[in-house]
Amino acid sequence: MISVQVKSVFFRFFGMMAELRPSGFPEYSPAEQLVFDQIVGIIQAQYQQFGYTHIHTPAVEKNDVLLAKNGEETGKQIFGLYGMAQGAEDLKEYGLHFDLTVPFARYTLDWEHQLTFPFKRYQIQPVWRGERAQKGRFREFFQCDIDAIWKGEKEYFYYDAEIIAVLGKTLTEVLAAVNIQDSVCFHINNKKIIRAFLQEIAGDKAQDLGNLIDKYAKIGQEKFLASLQEDFGFDTEKQQKILKFIQLSSNKIEDLDQLLFFSQNEDFLAGIAELRSVLNLIQDFQKSLGLVFHWVFDMQIIRGLDYYTGTIFEAVFENEPQLGSICGGGRYQNLTGYIDPKRNEYCGVGGSIGISRILSRVFSVQETRKQTVADYLILQFEGEMADSLVLGARFFAEGKCFEVYPYAEKLGKQFAYADKKGIPFVVIYGEGEREKGIYKLKNMQSGEEQEVPLH
The missing domain is CATH 3.40.50.800 (Anticodon-binding domain)
Structure with a gap:
């Protein structure tokens, strides 16, 4: 028999219970909210332990800020706002933010004279995206972000590794607290490697090929190869080169040398060097702090948001990777320049834990009985x-x-x-x-x- 608590979540995900609330905007029973608060508390404590400072930004940002980078694609996800009495012609010049990175870039510009750089911040707030609601995917969801941002051209690859280490430790603590017998694996790549390879292979169709690679795990090898032939006109040799490239994944740093057979492009080689540096630093973190999360470098990690310029990563449950990414992020250079071209000197790296997918996993396998903080x-x-x-x-x-x-x-x-x-x-x-x-x-x-x- 399904417990009352698990039933309620089952119905909520699959739409089998009439509700006044619109779909895709989750809310929780008192018992579930306690679990939510417990997880958020763990995340906050871990972020703070590594010296990240809490900030809060408004739910809305100006549209020109939200659309500053990749405006057409981003615009499809943004919830615009207007007064109901006035109607759609009253559309405001601001909308609900779709992530926390763009608001953080704007925050950095607004407060730059009162911040000490490198500035390390964490932020836990809801975000909104106009997507089709489905299991594990919502129109409103909480992101738990950490970022380090600095001014100038220094690389600071230390922060790429620290961000991943902090997120790995945090997710490990969360799983232990909610009694999920699973572990987390980070799939790590570098945007320079991806961009250089795609450009060499596909030219002006590089973006389309990247989108196809991003779907590889979902559509499978057969459909992937068929699309390479039918949609891109690639011959068998080129198809096999692409296939071998995206299947390259390992938890051994020395295996990065296998990438050298695919390209000698300057950016491609720079990306390999950066990835090698970051992976070595991650190993240093794991040895020094006794961190037990897993990682692999993985050429299938694309990360669609255009502001990433270096390290990129996603994390999944090792036992249930089909649930999708529970954590992701990467390095961005000159993000603030898309908002104000005259102030483009800020670089950073960050990551985010998507708490909604973790909760969906918890609630699908556990009875959450306690309905109050009272003991x-x-x-x-x-x-x-x-x-x-x-x-x-x-x-x-x-x-x-x-x-x-x-x-x-x-x-x-x-x-x-x-x-x-x-x-x-x-x-x-x-x-x-x-x-x-x-x-x-x-x-x-x-x-x-x-x-x-x-x-």
Whole structure:
């Protein structure tokens, strides 16, 4: 039998329950929200431990900022805003942000004289995209971003590795906290390698070929080769070269040498050198900090957003890679220049955890029973509210999360309330307990009772 909690999520994903809320905009039951808050708390703690500073930007940005890079493609994803009374002709000059990187670039320009560079920030906010709602893919979802940004031409490849290390450690902590028996694997590439190879192979069709490679895992080898022949006119030799290139993936740094057979283009070789440096730094992080996430370099990683210029990466569940990327990011150069061409000297690297897909995995396999942060319910007896509040004050001083039952009902009903909300302990403080100078603590799972002295 499916638990009530898992049923609700099942219905929510597959549209089998009438709702007033529009599809693609998730919300959670109290029990599910506790899991959400737990995961966000872990992410925040991990980001802060590595020295990333929290910022918050508005839900909206000016349209010319949102469309500054790749405007036509990005414009298809943006939710525009207008006053309902005025109608569509009242379309505003701003829209909901579709990611947090572009707002961060604008933030950097607005606050540059008050920031110390390199500036390391984290940001956890919802974003909105006009996509078709489906399982694990939403129109509104939370992104949990970290970025390091700096001024000038210094490479700082350290930050490419640090970002991946922080995200890997964070995701490992999250999986352990929610009892998912799985691990995370980062698939890492470099945009210079991809762009140089695609340009040599496909010329002015490089972007189209990149889009096809991005679909390879979904459509399979047969359809991929057919498209190379029918849509691009590539002969068998060129098809096999492309196929061998995108199938190159390894967790051994020395295997990067195999790429040297595909091109001697200057940018191609620079991309290999950068990727080698980043992978070596990641290994240093793993050895020094005892990090257990996995990684491979993978030539199928394309990352569609045009602002990436160097390192690119995506992370997936190793046991369920079909759920798609739960984390992604990369290096960008001169991102601020698309907003203000006169201020194009900022470079950076960042990554983002997509919490919605992690939650969909958690809720599909686990019963989330606890509906409150309270760990204790103080039972209520006739005429003894003042005593209950005195005991509550003691719990408050000890930093415990608790509820006081609001009035004296049959104890069975009060116990049922605690059970339904998943409160693990019930506190009994009646006349007999007061006379003895104790209160009783009942474990709702085991049924065991413990006497706790008041002094």
